[in-house]
Amino acid sequence: MPPLAENRFLLAAEAADLLRCSTRTIRRLLARGELGVVRSAGTILIPAEEVERYIMERYTPPRIGRAVERGDLKAIIDSAVELHRGRPKAGERR
Numbered sequence: 001m002p003p004l005a006e007n008r009f010l011l012a013a014e015a016a017d018l019l020r021c022s023t024r025t026i027r028r029l030l031a032r033g034e035l036g037v038v039r040s041a042g043t044i045l046i047p048a049e050e051v052e053r054y055i056m057e058r059y060t061p062p063r064i065g066r067a068v069e070r071g072d073l074k075a076i077i078d079s080a081v082e083l084h085r086g087r088p089k090a091g092e093r094r
Contacts, residue, residue, distance in 0.1 A: 008047070008048040009038065009045040009046065009047055009048070010045070010046045010047075010048055010051065011043070011044070011045070011046075012026045012027065012030075012044050012046065014046075015035070015046045015051050018051055019051065019054075019055070026046070027044075029054070030044065030046075034054065035050050035051070035054055036050040037050075
């Protein structure tokens with residue numbers, strides 16, 4: 001953990017807003033040890049760094065990104081064509 005002066009702490013409600021979940025879900029994550037916590041005078045403080053770590057551990061890059069990493073131009077073009085086929089034409093409704 002970085003030095004205290006550099007660290008930003010979030011309340012459970014603030015962490016819930018960032019993760020777009022309920023405070024109850026945050027409390028469950030804390031109980032399971034999935035988020036680190038500092039308890040001070042009955043207040044739960046969650047280091048912002050912990051929320052960022054939690055998000056990054058669950059991040060899945062887009063499929064097209066993997067094709068780019070491999071240099072697979074055909075896969076990139078095929079993905080773009082499939083995306084385009086699924087969209088309605090201008091002025092057309094589904």
